[in-house]
Amino acid sequence: xxxxxxxxxxxxxxxxxxxxxxxxxxxxxxxxxxxxxxxxxxxxxxxxxxxxxxxxxxxxxxxxxxxxxxxxxxxxxxxxxxxxxxxxxxxxxxxxxxxxxxxxxxxxxxxxxxxxxxxxxxxxxxxxxxxxxxxxxxxxxxxxxxxxxxxxxxxxxxxxxxxxxxxxxxxxxxxxxxxxxxxxxxxxxxxxxxxxxxxxxxxxxxxxxxxxxxxxxxxxxxxxxxxxxxxxxxxxxxxxxxxxxxxxxxxxxxxxxxxxxxxxxxxxxxxxxxxxxxxxxxxxxxxxxxxxxxxxxxxxxxxxxxxxxxxxxxxxxxxxxxxxxxxxxxxxxxxxxxxxxxxxxxxxxxxxxxxxxxxxxxxxxxxxxxxxxxxxxxxxxxxxxxxxxxxxxxxxxxxxxxxxxxxxxxxxxxxxxxxxxxxxxxxxxxxxxxxxxxxxxxxxxxxxxxxxxxxxxxxxxxxxxxxxxxxxxxxxxxxxxxxxxxxxxxxxxxxxxxxxxxxxxxxxxxxxxxxxxxxxxxxxxxxxxxx
Numbered sequence: 001x002x003x004x005x006x007x008x009x010x011x012x013x014x015x016x017x018x019x020x021x022x023x024x025x026x027x028x029x030x031x032x033x034x035x036x037x038x039x040x041x042x043x044x045x046x047x048x049x050x051x052x053x054x055x056x057x058x059x060x061x062x063x064x065x066x067x068x069x070x071x072x073x074x075x076x077x078x079x080x081x082x083x084x085x086x087x088x089x090x091x092x093x094x095x096x097x098x099x100x101x102x103x104x105x106x107x108x109x110x111x112x113x114x115x116x117x118x119x120x121x122x123x124x125x126x127x128x129x130x131x132x133x134x135x136x137x138x139x140x141x142x143x144x145x146x147x148x149x150x151x152x153x154x155x156x157x158x159x160x161x162x163x164x165x166x167x168x169x170x171x172x173x174x175x176x177x178x179x180x181x182x183x184x185x186x187x188x189x190x191x192x193x194x195x196x197x198x199x200x201x202x203x204x205x206x207x208x209x210x211x212x213x214x215x216x217x218x219x220x221x222x223x224x225x226x227x228x229x230x231x232x233x234x235x236x237x238x239x240x241x242x243x244x245x246x247x248x249x250x251x252x253x254x255x256x257x258x259x260x261x262x263x264x265x266x267x268x269x270x271x272x273x274x275x276x277x278x279x280x281x282x283x284x285x286x287x288x289x290x291x292x293x294x295x296x297x298x299x300x301x302x303x304x305x306x307x308x309x310x311x312x313x314x315x316x317x318x319x320x321x322x323x324x325x326x327x328x329x330x331x332x333x334x335x336x337x338x339x340x341x342x343x344x345x346x347x348x349x350x351x352x353x354x355x356x357x358x359x360x361x362x363x364x365x366x367x368x369x370x371x372x373x374x375x376x377x378x379x380x381x382x383x384x385x386x387x388x389x390x391x392x393x394x395x396x397x398x399x400x401x402x403x404x405x406x407x408x409x410x411x412x413x414x415x416x417x418x419x420x421x422x423x424x425x426x427x428x429x430x431x432x433x434x435x436x437x438x439x440x441x442x443x444x445x446x447x448x449x450x451x452x453x454x455x456x457x458x459x460x461x462x463x464x465x466x467x468x469x470x471x472x473x474x475x476x477x478x479x480x481x482x483x484x485x486x487x488x489x490x491x492x493x494x495x496x497x498x499x500x501x502x503x504x505x506x507x508x509x510x511x512x513x514x515x516x517x518x519x520x521x522x523x524x525x526x527x528x529x530x531x
Contacts, residue, residue, distance in 0.1 A: 004046050013099040016092075024472060030529075033093035035522035040514060041069050041098060043139045049131055052119040062108050067116045068135065069098045075508045076515025078491030080498060085110050111208040121503050130503065132510045133317075134154040140315050141340060143517065147524075149313050150306040151341035156333070156348045157481040158326050159489060160287065161319065162496035162507060165278035168269065170255070171217065172205035173276070174224045177244075177251050179205070180279060181231060184244040189235075196227055221265040229263050247279050281500040287322035297502060298322040300329040303484055305347060305477040306463045311524045315341065316483065317513040318505035327354030338364045345369060347478040351412045353463070355456050362396070370467065371478055383438050385453055385461035386468075398422075398458050401451070403440065405432055409451070418456070424449040487516045 017025060028034065042233060044065040074084045087094045089107070100106050124130045144151060168176065178200045182190065193364065200208065212220060232252055239245040254275035256263050277284045277295045287294045302316035316337055330352050337343060346361070347369045362366050389402040399420040402411040406431075409422040424440050429449040430436065440449040488509065489495050498510045 016103045017096070017101045028093065028096055030526075031093060032519065032522050033097040035525065036069070036073075036097040036518055037099065039143060039521050040072065040139060040518055041065060044068055044135065044140050045138050048134055048138070049120075052116075052123055052131075060066040062112050062116075063106070064116075066098050066106060067113060068132075070113065071117075071132075071233065071507065072511040072514050073097075075511025076407060076491060076518075078493070078498075081110050081113065081437050084113075117504070117507075120507070121501075124503050130506060130510075132507050136317065136514060137315075137340060138511050139514065140517065143521065144304075144313060144315070144341075145377045147310060147313075147521070149304055149309050149311065151222075151304050151315060152344040153304065153306040153342075153477060154302055154315070154337070154343055154346055155305040155478045155481045156300065156302050156326075156330060156346065156352070157478070157485055158298050158300045158329060159485045160289065160294040160322055160495065161283045161299050161489070161492075161509065162294065162494075163278070163284045163499050163500050163505060165281045165284060165295065165500060167295060168278060169209055170204065171212070171220055171224070172209050173278075174221075174228070174251060174255065175200050175205035175208045177248055177279060178224070178227065178231075180244045181235075181248050184239060184242050185235075189238075193231070200224075200227075218265070221255075222263070225252075225263040225265060226253045228256065244279075247276060247282065250282075251276050274321070282501040284500075285323035287295060294322055296322060296496075297505050298324065298329075299488070299506075300326070300333060301481065301484060301488060301513070302333060303481060305480065307477070311520050312480070312484075312486075313520065314513045317488075317506075317510050319502065319509050321502065325354075326351045327357045330357055331360050334364060334366065338366070345474075347371075347481075349478060353460070355459075358459060358525055369478070370463065370477060383434060385451070385457055386464045387463070388451075390458050390462060392458075392462075398453075398455070403438065404434060407432075409440070414452070419454050420458070421451065422451045422453070424451075485499055486517065487519075488512050491515075 017028075020028070046064040046068075049064050049068075064195040070084055070088060073079065073082070073087070076169075077083075077087075077365045079087065088098070092103075095101075095103070095105075098106075120131060138172060143149070178197060182193070182197050182201060185193065202208075228248060229252065232249055235245055235248075255266055255269060256268055258264075275286065276282060281296075284296045287298065297319050298321070300316075300318045300320070301314060303314045304312045316333055318333055320329065326348075330348070334343075334346075343364070343366050345367045349371050352368075353370060357368070383404060386402045390398055391402075393399045397413075398411045398420050401411055403409060403424065409424045411420050411422045413419070414421055422440070429438070429440065431434060440451045441491060489512075491512055492498075492508075497505055499505060499508055
């Protein structure tokens with residue numbers, strides 16, 4: 001049964017804090033614990049999580065705001081559950097931050113915290129809503145209003161987050177799946193498939209691959225593919241609902257294909273990024289960035305960046321499998337962010353340049369500032385659309401083009417959708433000093449000069465012109481988000497969280513973001529106290 005926790009709103013007459021000297025009590029109140037208590041704990045709206053509990057009369061829950069506060073601290077300090085519980089039991093700052101002023105009060109076991117997480121996860125799976133995201137938005141919006149933090153200018157970036165999974169090699173993963181299938185089988189079926197599975201049960205996947213020679217890889221893959229094909233077909237009736245069988249089917253289709261009634265391994269370069277990375281975290285995906293492979297998730301961060309703000313706050317944190325790219329995340333995040341804030345400008349890097357982004361920005365009237373653009377740059381020594389002035393009509397379609405010499409070119413749509421042609425006066429072109437480097441020069445005598453281009457090419461050209469027109473030394477409001485990313489990942493060892501699964505990873509990143517904001521507020525308040 002849900003019961004709101006209000007005990008911390010009135011101090012007890014006899015409390016442990018009374019035994020502290022006045023100076024020590026003041027230090028405690030002015031520490032991070034005091035800021036956490038005021039800016040996070042007291043702002044937690046427990047009623048948002050009442051849906052997790054039964055409405056029937058029963059034993060009251062452990063205070064929800066205490067459990068949430070501990071989850072936030074676990075992420076912000078990078079604690080294990082044992083470190084979390086020990087800190088709650090013996091650390092006076094942690095207890096004060098969570099509203100307790102008496103030693104020994106509010107004791108609970110770690111199992112209670114695990115049950116709370118399971119309730120959150122089950123609710124997210126049933127409804128598609130992560131209640132911690134709502135809690136984050138509620139707290140952050142209150143902090144913005146109190147501190148007068150403007151949200152008209154925002155910046156975005158993403159970072160790779162590794163799940164707490166073992167990094168399997170290809171054959172190593174396939175052997176691990178076969179071993180888990182064997183453990184799933186009944187005694188009768190184990191005897192039935194004993195001969196088929198025997199070569200893969202003598203040791204773990206690492207030992208199996210360690211004894212292999214490089215030249216054996218192809219033959220071993222062929223053998224495993226045939227074994228998996230047999231198991232997929234013959235176990236379907238009795239084991240279709242088992243997790244191990246579902247992963248067997250997924251891995252088989254990830255790594256093998258049927259070719260002329262034969263089973264062929266898929267080349268490593270053609271394996272999809274959404275393929276299973278670990279049987280312990282089926283939601284994790286693969287992403288390659290700057291020639292380095294990442295297995296897990298990507299966290300997308302949005303924070304304020306108006307230079308007039310007394311401090312900047314993270315206002316949105318989203319975690320998804322890392323196979324989802326930045327533009328897709330922007331398209332998802334922007335509509336929800338604009339419901340909470342009056343966003344006018346958005347600052348990102350070149351990775352957010354995509355055709356699917358521009359229409360969404362236009363709908364919400366948000367100006368997109370990019371530090372650069374992803375993709376090939378125009379060749380030097382040759383003119384292109386980026387060297388021309390392109391006018392757009394009211395609906396965003398090209399209407400007129402002016403070449404670098406100022407000559408006007410009429411634009412008309414071709415029969416191909418989103419493709420246009422700009423025609424020039426051939427007389428002007430014949431005497432133009434830029435004729436040899438111009439893409440619009442006449443291709444044959446008597447033919448008019450023309451430039452064929454697609455709508456997306458024109459849009460990208462205009463973006464490059466905006467970037468190039470920025471005065472040298474102009475402050476780039478996006479760059480500081482790199483520091484935010486480092487702060488967000490700092491509690492985690494080499495960017496690897498101590499949990500698995502999208503939901504748990506997302507909760508860790510939300511908790512870390514709340515702690516980053518809390519620390520910024522604490523520093524700001526400390527500076528203001530000195531002035």
